[in-house]
Amino acid sequence: MPLLYITRKEHFNAAHQLWNPKISDEENFTLFGKCANPNFHGHNFDLFVCVKGQPDPDTGLVMDLKKLKIIIREQVIDDLDHQNMNIDVPWLKDKMPSIENISVAIWNRIAPHLPVGVALHKITLWETQNNFVEYFGDQAE
Amino acid sequence: MPLLYITRKEHFNAAHQLWNPKISDEENFTLFGKCANPNFHGHNFDLFVCVKGQPDPDTGLVMDLKKLKIIIREQVIDDLDHQNMNIDVPWLKDKMPSIENISVAIWNRIAPHLPVGVALHKITLWETQNNFVEYFGDQAE
Amino acid sequence: MPLLYITRKEHFNAAHQLWNPKISDEENFTLFGKCANPNFHGHNFDLFVCVKGQPDPDTGLVMDLKKLKIIIREQVIDDLDHQNMNIDVPWLKDKMPSIENISVAIWNRIAPHLPVGVALHKITLWETQNNFVEYFGDQAE
Amino acid sequence: MPLLYITRKEHFNAAHQLWNPKISDEENFTLFGKCANPNFHGHNFDLFVCVKGQPDPDTGLVMDLKKLKIIIREQVIDDLDHQNMNIDVPWLKDKMPSIENISVAIWNRIAPHLPVGVALHKITLWETQNNFVEYFGDQAE
Amino acid sequence: MPLLYITRKEHFNAAHQLWNPKISDEENFTLFGKCANPNFHGHNFDLFVCVKGQPDPDTGLVMDLKKLKIIIREQVIDDLDHQNMNIDVPWLKDKMPSIENISVAIWNRIAPHLPVGVALHKITLWETQNNFVEYFGDQAE
Amino acid sequence: MPLLYITRKEHFNAAHQLWNPKISDEENFTLFGKCANPNFHGHNFDLFVCVKGQPDPDTGLVMDLKKLKIIIREQVIDDLDHQNMNIDVPWLKDKMPSIENISVAIWNRIAPHLPVGVALHKITLWETQNNFVEYFGDQAE
Numbered sequence: 001m002p003l004l005y006i007t008r009k010e011h012f013n014a015a016h017q018l019w020n021p022k023i024s025d026e027e028n029f030t031l032f033g034k035c036a037n038p039n040f041h042g043h044n045f046d047l048f049v050c051v052k053g054q055p056d057p058d059t060g061l062v063m064d065l066k067k068l069k070i071i072i073r074e075q076v077i078d079d080l081d082h083q084n085m086n087i088d089v090p091w092l093k094d095k096m097p098s099i100e101n102i103s104v105a106i107w108n109r110i111a112p113h114l115p116v117g118v119a120l121h122k123i124t125l126w127e128t129q130n131n132f133v134e135y136f137g138d139q140a141e
Numbered sequence: 142m143p144l145l146y147i148t149r150k151e152h153f154n155a156a157h158q159l160w161n162p163k164i165s166d167e168e169n170f171t172l173f174g175k176c177a178n179p180n181f182h183g184h185n186f187d188l189f190v191c192v193k194g195q196p197d198p199d200t201g202l203v204m205d206l207k208k209l210k211i212i213i214r215e216q217v218i219d220d221l222d223h224q225n226m227n228i229d230v231p232w233l234k235d236k237m238p239s240i241e242n243i244s245v246a247i248w249n250r251i252a253p254h255l256p257v258g259v260a261l262h263k264i265t266l267w268e269t270q271n272n273f274v275e276y277f278g279d280q281a282e
Numbered sequence: 283m284p285l286l287y288i289t290r291k292e293h294f295n296a297a298h299q300l301w302n303p304k305i306s307d308e309e310n311f312t313l314f315g316k317c318a319n320p321n322f323h324g325h326n327f328d329l330f331v332c333v334k335g336q337p338d339p340d341t342g343l344v345m346d347l348k349k350l351k352i353i354i355r356e357q358v359i360d361d362l363d364h365q366n367m368n369i370d371v372p373w374l375k376d377k378m379p380s381i382e383n384i385s386v387a388i389w390n391r392i393a394p395h396l397p398v399g400v401a402l403h404k405i406t407l408w409e410t411q412n413n414f415v416e417y418f419g420d421q422a423e
Numbered sequence: 424m425p426l427l428y429i430t431r432k433e434h435f436n437a438a439h440q441l442w443n444p445k446i447s448d449e450e451n452f453t454l455f456g457k458c459a460n461p462n463f464h465g466h467n468f469d470l471f472v473c474v475k476g477q478p479d480p481d482t483g484l485v486m487d488l489k490k491l492k493i494i495i496r497e498q499v500i501d502d503l504d505h506q507n508m509n510i511d512v513p514w515l516k517d518k519m520p521s522i523e524n525i526s527v528a529i530w531n532r533i534a535p536h537l538p539v540g541v542a543l544h545k546i547t548l549w550e551t552q553n554n555f556v557e558y559f560g561d562q563a564e
Numbered sequence: 565m566p567l568l569y570i571t572r573k574e575h576f577n578a579a580h581q582l583w584n585p586k587i588s589d590e591e592n593f594t595l596f597g598k599c600a601n602p603n604f605h606g607h608n609f610d611l612f613v614c615v616k617g618q619p620d621p622d623t624g625l626v627m628d629l630k631k632l633k634i635i636i637r638e639q640v641i642d643d644l645d646h647q648n649m650n651i652d653v654p655w656l657k658d659k660m661p662s663i664e665n666i667s668v669a670i671w672n673r674i675a676p677h678l679p680v681g682v683a684l685h686k687i688t689l690w691e692t693q694n695n696f697v698e699y700f701g702d703q704a705e
Numbered sequence: 706m707p708l709l710y711i712t713r714k715e716h717f718n719a720a721h722q723l724w725n726p727k728i729s730d731e732e733n734f735t736l737f738g739k740c741a742n743p744n745f746h747g748h749n750f751d752l753f754v755c756v757k758g759q760p761d762p763d764t765g766l767v768m769d770l771k772k773l774k775i776i777i778r779e780q781v782i783d784d785l786d787h788q789n790m791n792i793d794v795p796w797l798k799d800k801m802p803s804i805e806n807i808s809v810a811i812w813n814r815i816a817p818h819l820p821v822g823v824a825l826h827k828i829t830l831w832e833t834q835n836n837f838v839e840y841f842g843d844q845a846e
Binding site: 011013014015016034035037039040041042043044081082083084086087088128129 | 152154155156157175176178180181182183184185222223224225228229269270
């Protein structure tokens with residue numbers, strides 16, 4: 001059977017701030033620039049969740065995309081949309097809310113909920129129209 | 142001479158919250174929904190500034206777009222980008238930071254700085270990929 | 283008070299066919315080309331609904347966009363999405379489902395449901411990435 | 424010589440329906456939701472065909488993109504554009520027209536026609552702005 | 565009968581340079597910046613042609629879009645695509661190829677070819693993703 | 706530590722011509738079509754630079770994107786933007802300026818400037834909305 005990759009896009013709007021309390025204000029502004037501004041800023045985030053598997057012979061589908069949509073919304077979007085990612089989200093607590101760390105956390109939220117025979121392949125998170133991050137669940141060697 | 146409309150796009154990322162302190166918490170959530178969340182949320186805003194005029198016979202240009210870019214950045218973007226529009230922006234002080242009110246404020250920031258012979262025609266402000274506001278400088282009758 | 287125009291985007295996926303039963307098959311293919319193919323074809327339609335009004339002094343909003351979304355979905359999207367516009371939609375019955383005619387029909391579906399003080403300004407309907415129609419409620423002279 | 428991947432985008436508009444005649448109506452609507460609607464619906468499909476190879480030293484090109492465009496149009500677009508994928512397309516006969524199955528069929532249509540030294544690498548098929556499928560010609564283990 | 569506006573998008577890729585031979589090199593670079601570079605630069609131009617009219621009662625169409633496409637390609641695209649707009653295009657001869665002047669010239673190329681009952685309404689020309697010009701056929705007062 | 710891929714988008718507008726001086730005019734037009742036109746044509750190029758690495762425990766970042774932006778602009782954009790790629794760019798001298806060859810040259814310009822612990826993963830270069838090339842630094846076998 002052929003192996004296919006299918007992707008669902010969702011989006012959320014949220015506030016965040018990049019700030020490390022262990023270092024000085026000046027070092028924070030050097031490291032994070034405008035992203036360190038104290039009263040937060042925000043973005044329209046586009047999230048792409050890619051899963052892989054083989055199409056079911058009876059339906060032609062790797063996975064029911066309505067179910068994938070529900071998993072993404074229940075596990076991720078409902079917690080992040082119109083929220084402050086430094087303050088409001090239990091599963092981002094004590095994490096720097098960079099798109100790198102958010103992507104890894106989103107992977108961990110979604111992977112356990114996929115049906116048998118379907119594997120999470122990639123999380124892609126766009127922060128602006130000019131930058132995005134991809135995570136395949138891999139560890140650096 | 143022909144009359145032309147020329148538009149320059151800029152963008153900024155900012156946080157805001159829709160909240161009216163004169164009414165109850167419950168009424169705020171009824172009116173503004175998720176936009177009332179207390180710790181702010183944010184967006185990638187796309188701003189289009191449209192001016193009109195006739196092309197200069199020697200340059201073929203209604204206006205030097207580099208100069209329009211500088212006006213937009215100095216009068217608007219530098220104050221809004223990576224800021225909190227409820228707290229950080231003097232010219233939004235005491236205004237509900239809805240895209241309607243922000244657009245009118247942006248019009249008033251830019252109009253006085255245009256060169257002779259060029260008139261501000263329209264401010265367009267996209268908040269998400271699904272909603273935007275347009276302001277032509279008109280008053281309701 | 284300033285006059286503002288605010289737009290909400292929704293989308294639907296539907297099938298249609300351009301075919302005039304009063305003329306010959308040959309004339310239909312001459313007039314409509316591939317759009318006359320007998321077993322239907324379809325599109326992802328993007329619908330933009332633009333209303334105008336003045337922002338409420340207490341909320342800063344011309345209109346609650348959640349309410350506009352509900353009006354568009356109840357009056358238009360729920361009837362069109364994943365349907366065949368030649369067969370399934372009572373309010374398109376006996377109309378050629380061109381984007382011109384669909385736009386006028388959408389105007390007539392939405393206009394009566396807007397709140398007091400808000401007027402429908404424009405319906406924009408994209409059929410493909412290369413063509414769209416706009417309707418302002420005007421009659422040709 | 425460097426190995427490069429080059430992609431050409433084409434698009435087509437078509438109708439389809441997801442429906443398995445071997446199961447009950449109720450099961451079909453449970454499995455496929457609105458996609459099971461009996462009179463078809465449709466989409467604007469964006470198709471990306473990615474090939475790999477090394478640039479020719481004399482032309483700097485992996486492959487003449489005009490030739491790739493002609494292959495895609497002759498083998499795929501001419502058969503699918505403005506057609507009903509459940510009824511009109513011989514090479515989709517007896518296949519559930521899910522984007523998974525369509526992508527595999529498109530791979531098999533294009534792969535035999537590429538010039539020597541150029542290999543098909545990936546078929547990407549967008550059905551809506553929110554979902555797409557990728558196929559690399561691999562079999563599931 | 566309702567009045568509708570219908571728009572067709574085409575695109576072309578071309579080179580140009582902004583340079584006024586009546587003034588000094590230094591003044592040219594001051595006026596036009598990088599756009600004055602002597603060996604030309606280029607863009608992917610997106611052209612939107614908007615016409616207005618009433619839908620034909622038999623077809624539901626303001627105008628056959630295939631015919632509008634042919635007019636745009638014959639009158640405009642075939643002359644501009646993959647050409648140098650300072651050198652190769654007779655109807656831009658002795659004109660500064662700013663998007664303002666190109667838009668007026670495109671208006672004059674297309675307007676005489678529209679069928680009876682259909683009027684040209686607007687030419688929109690995007691030069692980059694950040695700037696575009698609109699022309700309605702009006703003269704400045 | 707997780708391995709992440711982060712991408713920054715920049716763009717430039719440039720002119721080029723595909724022309725091989727070692728073969729006849731007729732052969733050039735057969736090989737390159739409109740791209741061989743003698744007075745150049747141009748494009749808005751979108752460049753995506755993807756790097757990989759692990760997020761720093763203190764910042765949550767694989768790499769400071771402001772630094773990546775500066776590297777791309779200093780090594781690539783400043784040399785290409787509003788230039789003629791056949792004439793003006795020393796590091797493209799004697800190379801056919803196809804997007805394949807430009808991408809390999811961009812890889813070689815950027816790779817030596819990345820900080821320790823961050824590796825260049827992919828160069829993606831869009832020439833038009835319909836074609837793009839990807840290069841991973843690999844050699845064909």
